[in-house]
Amino acid sequence: MTSNIAPRSRTRVAVEAHSLRDLYESSEILRVVNVWDAVSTKVVSELAKTRAIATAGHGIxxxxxxxxxxHIPFELMLAALERIVSATELPVSADLDGGFGDAGEAVRRAIGVGISGANIEDQLRPLNESVxxxxxxxxxxxxxxxxxxLNARTDALVKGGDRPREDSIADAIERGRAYLDVGAQCxxxxxxxxxxxxxxxVEGIGVRRVSVIGLPGALTAAEYEALGVARISYGPMPQNVALTSLKRLGASLxxxxxxxxxxxxxxxF
Known part of the structure; x- marks a missing residue:
């Protein structure tokens, strides 16, 4: 991939990774408003309370x-991440889905375009494979x-099917502990x-070791913070809200x- 964007130095990415880790470990919940391109990144970065940028894989x-x-080619995803990094001075955590067939290589190349953290899904693979x-x-x-x-994502709840909810919660805890054991941050x-x-x-995985998503019907960020949650993100919802506004404006015009x-x-810009 060729690009005329000046890349972040490896030293800077390492510094940003340390900063991102500190944000996860803070007593204040890390709120991230997910972005999907350079302009959404610029808008969110300029908000006074934004501390880090997180991408939405679905949105990109x-x-x-x-x-x-x-389904998006990884080269295209990587190019989008590079554009997003270029639009902000803040640490950027990427949504790398399930690792695009090679999680290690996906992370290596993401670091190369300035990414300092990521979500990677277990997709409810067998536990040993997921680890x-x-x-x-x-x-x-x-x-x-x-x-x-690494904000290791377990799909224990969203792909748990018709098994009892408490079984899915127990599975999430078992998987979460295993991912922390191999170096995941959250x-x-x-x-x-x-x-x-x-x-x-939180009791099963650890205080400031659980990350959640803010969806319609979820608790507020402050409520999750009081329960010991480390991070709240919003996935594709910010893009959905933006597109809903566009749809309504278009109808009006x-x-x-x-x-x-x-x-x-x-x-x-």
Whole structure:
């Protein structure tokens, strides 16, 4: 891949990885508003309370016309990540789906374009296989002299099927502990979690070691923070909200509406 974007130095990526790790370990929950391209990154980066940038794999894929789930070619995903990194001075954590067939190589190349952390899904593979995926991601960072911040995602809840909910929670805890043992910083358990379920996950995995997603019906960031959660992200929802606004604006304009007077100019570089 060729690019005229000036890459981050390996030293800088390592420093940003340390900063990102500190944010996970802070008593204040890390709030990340997921982005999908350079302009969304610029808008979110300029918000006063933004401490780090996190990409939405689903959002990046959709922006390029692909469905979620590693259907987007990895080279195209990598190019999108490089553009996102170039649009911010903050640490960037990427959504690398399930590792695109080789989690270690995906992390190595992501570091090369300035990424200092990532989500990688276990996709509910057998536990021993999932552990090796997470181990490969962590070891790739070590080989690059970057303390890469792995937010290891378990799909124990979202792909648990019709098994009892408590069994899925127990599976998430078992998997989470195993991923922490091979060097993951945090365990991402997507799904709408109740306070009791969140408390059980934090007790089983560890304080400031659980990452959640903010979906309709979920708790607030402050409520998750009080329960010991490390990070809350919002996945494809920010893009969904933006596109909903575009759809409504388009309908209004096609019905002879006008651009709202309070509209800001946010897309200038």
């Amino acid at each position: 894929a959709a922006a390029h016309g692909y469905p979620d789930g590693e 090796e995926v997470m181990r490969a991601a962590v070891q790739a960072g070590e080989k690059e002299d970057v303390p890469f911040v 365990i991402f358990v997507p799904g709408v979690l109740t306070a009791d379920e969140t408390r059980t996950l 096609l019905a002879d509406g006008v651009i709202p007077e309070d509209t800001e100019k946010l897309n200038n």
